[in-house]
Amino acid sequence: MTFLSVQNISKSYPGVKALSDVSFSVEKGAVHGLMGENGAGKSTLIRVLSGDQNADGGAIYIDGVKQDYTSVRDAFDAGVIVIHQELQLVPELTVAENLWLGRYPSRAGVVDTKQLVASVSSRLEEIGIDLDPNAKVSSLSLGARQMVEIAKAVMMEARVIALDEPTSSLSSRESEILFDLIARLKAKGTVILYVSHRLEEIFHLCDSLTLLRDGRLAAHHPKIADVSREQIIAEMVGRELGNIWRWRGRTLGPTRLEVSGIYGSTLPQPSGFSVRQGEILGFFGLIGAGRSEMMRLIYGADKRHGGKVTIDGVDVLPDNPRASINAGLVLCPEDRKHDGIIQGRSIEENIAISSRRHISPFGLLQLRKEAALADRFIDRLKVRTPSRRQDIVNLSGGNQQKVILGRWLSEQGVKVLIVDEPTRGVDVGAKSEICDILYELAEGGMAIVVVSSELPEVMGISDRIIVMCEGRLAGEFTRDAFQESEILTLALPDKNAAKNP
Amino acid sequence: YAADVKIGFVVKQPEEPWFQDEWKFAQKAAEEKGFTLVEIGAPDGEKVQAAIDNLGAQGAQGFIICVPDVKLGPGIVAKAAANDLKLMTVDDRLVSADGEPIEGVPHMGISAIKIGETVGESIAAEIKARGWDMSEVGAIRVSYDQLPTAVDRVEGAITALKAAGFPAENIYDAPQAKTDTEAALNAATTVLNQHADVKKWIAFGLNDEAVLGAVRATESVGIPAENVIGVGIGGADSAINEFKKPNPTGFYGTLIISPKRHGYETALNMYEWIANDKEPEKLILTSGSLALRDNYVDVRKDLGIE
C-alpha cells in the first residue's frame, strides 16, 4: 500500500537543473533509501518535501492526499519532519529548547518550563540518547549535536521522516542507536526516507531504494534484496568502480612528524605519536574521543598549553595556523560549514585562498593561474557546478567538501597533511578519487594523517591505525594486524576502563 | 557664606566656543565672589530635565540656562520650582505654550531677530559703501531651518535687507545638512553654480561657520574677495582667523555678541539674588557689535574679550 508518493517533481536553480521529473513511491512502514552522486539532487528533493523550497512542478501525495503546503510549518502539520544535511540548531539555546523549537509547550503564550525539560528527559531516556536537556548546544561536540538533531525528529509523532545523511559525522556506536530508533519508528508505520553515501547502511536499513543521477531518476529498486552493491554503484556513477580503497604498498622514509606530550584545554591528557615519510596514519575513535581536538592542537587552531611538535626533526612551535602552514603542516578541518567554506566567495577563491601566496609575486594576484588551479580540482574531484565562479554556498554538501579538500590538496610545500573526516558526505566515486590523490601525495613523501569515524575507510586507506578513546590514545595497529572487532573494542570507553582501571 | 552658594550654568551646545566663553566668564565671577559654579551641557529637553534634577540634588540654589528650545519654558519653570531653584535665562528667552515670553523669569540676551537685522543692516551699508547695484547682487541665505534660532536670525537679516531695498528675488536658499562649515560650503557651492552669471555676492547665516562656508564656496569658484560680503554672527575664533589672514577675504565682518556680559553678569546677578536677595532686572537686552578686519581688536577689547 503506497503511503508516500512523489510525482514528477522538478526544481531548478540558475544554471542548474537540480531535479527533473522525479517520481517514486514508498510503502507504509518502509525505509526508503535515496542515493546518488554529490549534487544529484537528494537534498533538494528533501527540501521540497520539507516545505522549505517550493518545487517548480510536480506533486506530493501522503496517504493518497495531495499535499499543497508551501511552508515548513504546513509540512509539519502534514506530519512531515526532516533532518537537513547541515545541522540546524540554535547554539545559544539548550538541548531541550532546541528540541521543542517551533512548538514550545505553552499556555497563553507562556512557556511551561517544567514540562519542557521533564518531557525531554523522559523521552531522551526512552530512546536511549544520553544528553543533558539543560546543556547549551554550543557546548556540545559535532557528534552530540547530530544526536540532538536526530532526537528532534524522533520525538515528534511524524508520519514521514526524512533523514539527509544523518550518520555523516557519527561513528558506528551512535549509528547503532539511530538504527534502533529507525527500526522502532518503522514498526509504528512511519515512512522513512534515508539519504546516505554509505552502502552498508543502505543495505542494513532500507527496504527499497531510489537512485538519482544529475537530477533525474536513475533507477528504482522496490526490493533492496534484489540488487547488488556493484550494480548500485554502476547505476549511480555510470561505470564500474571495483574496490574503493585500493591500498598500495609504499616504502616508508624516516620519521616526519613527531608529536609528544601535547595538551590543551580541549584535550587535557598529554599524548603524542609520530608519522613517517610516505606513511598514511589513520585515527579512529567514537565521537567525543578527542581526535579532532588533538589535530587542532597540533595545527595551532586551538591554544596549546604544552607539548612539542617536530617536523623532520626540526622543532616547529606553531601557535597559529599560519605558522603551521609555513612550516609545512596543514589541516583540513572537520566542520566544513563553520571552519571550511568561505560564504559568498567563488569556488575558485575558496580553493586558492591558501595556496595563492605561492603564485602571487609581491602580493599581486595571477588570476589565470588561480583559475587553472581551480579547474584542475573541479575536474579531478568531479565538483558538480555550472562554473568555477559559482558561489560556494550554492553547491551541494558533498561538493562543498570536495572544494575544501581541494584547497588543502592544492597547497604546495606540504610535509604533513592532516585531514579530518575528509570524505564526510562525499560520494563513493569521489571517495576513491580522494583516496588515489592521498596515495599519490604519500608516494611523494608526504606524511598523512586521516581522521575518520568510518571504520571501513580507516581500515581501507591507512598503513597504521591509532585508536583514541576519551581523550587518550587507546592503542595502535599496523596494517597486517587490522581487525575490525579489536579496533572497535578499543574505541569503546567502558571496555577500556575495565582494562586499565 | 559665599562658599555655600552653588550656581548652575546650563547651556545647550557645550562644544560651541560661544558657550565655552560664557562659562569662562561665569567662572571668573565665581572666583571673584567665591561661590561654586557647576557647568552642565544639555543639548535636548530631556537632558535639561536631568540637569535641573542634578543641580537640585547637589544643593545648588539657582541656575542660569540657555535652553535648546524656548518652548521648553513651562517645563523648566516647573522643574526649577520643584527643586526650589532660582531661575534665570541667558541668550534665549523662554516662552509659554501660547508662544508669549514668560515674563517672570529674569532674562539677559539678545533677540535672534534683532541680531539678524543688525547683520542685514551692516551688509546693506557695505553694499552702498562699495557702490554696488543691488539688483546685480546675489544673496546666499545659508539656512538651517531645524533650529528656530537659526530661522529667526536669517529672517531678521532678510527683513533688514529688504528694507534697505534689496530685491527679494535675488536671495537664494542654501540649506545646510549640518551646522558645520563643510555643509555650508557644499550648499553654497550649489547656489553659486546655479547662478553662475551673478558676479557679486553677499552671505549670511546662523553663525560664523555658516558664513565662512559660503565665503569658501565663492573662493572655490573663483569669485574675487572684493566681490563678496559675508557677515557672520558670534565673533569666535573661526571668524577672527579670517581677519588674521594676510589678505582680506570675502568674510567682511562678524557680529560679536559679548559672552562676557552674558556669562559674567548673569552669574553675578544670580549670586546677588541668592546671597543678598537682590532680584535682578527682569529683562536685560544686550546688543552685538560689528567687528571688521581693521577694528576687531578694539571691538573685542571693548567687550572684555582679550
Added chain:
Amino acid sequence: MNSLKKILLGDQGLVVIFAVAFAIVSLTVPNFLSERNILGLLQSVVTIGIVACTMMFCLASRDFDLSVGSTVAFTGMIAVIASNMTGSIILGLAIALASGALVGAVNGFVIACFRINALITTLATMQIVRGLALIVSDGRAVGINDPGFYQLALSRFLGIPTPIWVMGALFVVFGFLLNRTVFGKNTLAIGGNPEAARLAGVNVVSMRIWIFALQGLICAVAGIMLASRITSGQPNAATGLELSVISACVLGGVSLAGGRAAMTGVIVGVMIMGIAENVMNLLNIQAFYQYVVRGLILLGAVLLDNLRSSASRR
C-alpha cells in the same frame, strides 16, 4: 583570588561590578546618594530605559533599529498635536501609540519581507521619520494646551514619579516576555540561528514584524513620557538616542550577533550609562573630558564583559 575572579567573571559578573561601582560612587561622590539625586537619576534614564526594553528584543533577534530616536520625537510630537487638536489627551495618546506602532511595523515589514539590511532600512526611516516630525511641526516645538498632559510626568505614586513606575513596569513585562514566553524564546532562536528557526517552523517574517512594531509602540510610550516631561513636542528631541540605547543593551550583555539577552543585564547597562552621566555632572567634569570619559567607560565595560564571556567559554 580565584574565587574573586569567579565572581567577577561569573554569570552575574556585570551585576557584581555594578554593585561595587555603585557603592564606591555612593561613598565618594557627595550628594550622590540623596533621595532627590537618585530620583533625578532614574528620571534621566527613563527614555533610554523604556526604549532599551524593545531594543533588547531587536538585537536578540539579530536586528538593529536606528530609527528609535526619530520615532520618539515624532510620536511625542504627534501626541501633543493630536491632544491639542482633538482636545482629548486619551485620544491624543492613542493616536501617538498607533503611529509609533505603525512606524515600527513599516520598518519590520520592509526588513522582513524585502530582506533589506536592518541597519540601512532603519537609517532611512530614521531620516524619513525625523523629516515628518519636522514637517508636521514646521521645525518648532509645539506647546501643550491642556495642562493635564503634564501630569503624566509630574504625578507621583508613593513619592516616586510616574515615568519611573512606567519604566519599572516595562522592565518587568519585557523581562517576563523574554524569559517565559514563546515569543521571547522564538526571538532568541531567530537571533541564534535564523535558518534553524525558520526550518523549525517559526514564522520568522511575522516575528520580525511584531518585534519592530512593538519597538515602535514602546518608542511612542517613551515619546509621550518625554513630551510630558519637557512640556512640549519637540521635533529635534532624542537625537542620538539610538546609539545610547544600543550601547546600554550591549553593556548589559546583549549580543549584537543575536541570540543572547537578559533583562537584568539591560537594566544594569541603562543604569551604568545614567550613573556615569550623573556622576560626571556631580563632579563637574568639563564637557570635553566628558566625551573621553564616556568613551572609556563604554570600552571598559565591554572589555570586562568580553573577558567574562571568553572565560566562561573555556
Added chain:
Amino acid sequence: MNSLKKILLGDQGLVVIFAVAFAIVSLTVPNFLSERNILGLLQSVVTIGIVACTMMFCLASRDFDLSVGSTVAFTGMIAVIASNMTGSIILGLAIALASGALVGAVNGFVIACFRINALITTLATMQIVRGLALIVSDGRAVGINDPGFYQLALSRFLGIPTPIWVMGALFVVFGFLLNRTVFGKNTLAIGGNPEAARLAGVNVVSMRIWIFALQGLICAVAGIMLASRITSGQPNAATGLELSVISACVLGGVSLAGGRAAMTGVIVGVMIMGIAENVMNLLNIQAFYQYVVRGLILLGAVLLDNLRSSASRR
C-alpha cells in the same frame, strides 16, 4: 522586456540605473550639467568618497567603523596645529597622517586582539577622539598660519581641483587593492567566514589591524583636505560622516554581512549620495522634505539592489 530586466538586475545593474538617473537629472534639472556644478558636486563628495575607500575594506571584512567622522576632524585639527607649530606644512601633514593611522591602529588592535565588537569599540573611540579634538583645540577653530596650506585644496591640475584628483587616485588604488591583491582577497575571505580564513592561514588579527590602520590613515587624508578646504581646523567638523559613508558603501552593494564589495559600486554609491544632495539644492527642496527624500532614496536604492541579488540567487 525581459532583456531590460536582465540589464537592470544584472551585475552592473546599479551602474546602469545610475547612468539612467544621471541622464534624466542632466536633462531635467537646470544648471546641473554645467562644468562648474559638476566640479562643485565632485568636490562636495570628496570627504565621503575618500573615506568610503577604506570603509569598503572595513565592511568587506565584516567590521564596522563609526569613528571616521571624529578621526577626520581630529586629524584635520592636528594637521593645522602641527603645521602652525613646526612652521612646516610637510611636517604637519606627516604628523596628521601618523596620528590618523595611530587612531586606526588602536581601533584595530582593540577589536582584533580583545575581540570586542567593532560597533561598540568604534562608538567609544568616536567619542574619545572627538573629545581629544575638542581638548587640543579648546573647542575652537584653529586658523592656518601659512597660506600655502590652502593651496592643497585650491590648486588645480588640468582645470580640476586637487582634492578631486586625490579622490580619483584613491579610487583607483583601492579598487586595485581589492580585486587584484592578496590583501584584498584575504579581506573578503575574512568577511565571508573569519574562522575559516584563520584556519586557511590568513592572519586575521594582523589583517584587521592593518585594515583599521589604513582606515585611520585615509581619514587623515580626508581630514587634511577638509581643513585645507575650509581653511581651518574645526573640532566639530564631519559629525555624522560615518553614517553617510556607510550608506554610500551599502548603496554600492557592499554587504554588511561581509565578503561582498566592489569599488565601482562604492563610487556609484558615493555619487548617488552627492547627486541627490546637489539636485535637492538645485531644485530648492525644503530642508524638512530633504530628510524624507534622502531616506527614500536610500531605501529605494537598497531595495533595488536587493531585488537584483535575490533575482540572481534564484
